[in-house]
Amino acid sequence: MSARSTRATSAIARLKERSGNAKYTMSRTGSGLFFLTEGPGLPPLCAPLELDDFVAFVNGLGPQTPKRVSKLDVAFEKQLNKKAP
Structure with missing residues (x-):
């Protein structure tokens, strides 16, 4: 199997x-x-699609996995919201 098909x-x-x-x-x-x-x-x-288009198509199907957010991301977002006018 090639590296292309592994992706x-x-x-x-x-x-x-x-x-x-x-x-x-x-x-x-x-x-x-x-x-x-x-x-x-x-x-x-x-x-039939090229590799990049195929991977994008497959990634768009089905339920999406929620993005993981760390405590640091939450704290940073709070800081940004406080500074916004």
Whole structure:
């Protein structure tokens, strides 16, 4: 497996974890484009895409993971709000 497809595979693994649907699969065309399906024999969920576009498409699917915010981020945000006129 090449480094290119590792990035795409990681995006699929994150999507499976977020959505709880283990049937998502990635396929690759002979020209090196990627597409997503929900299982063998089902139609693709997107047109064949370049790697960056495919990863962006997959990352946009399913429920999104909330961004983690640290205590320092919260304190910094408070400081910014106090200084704002």
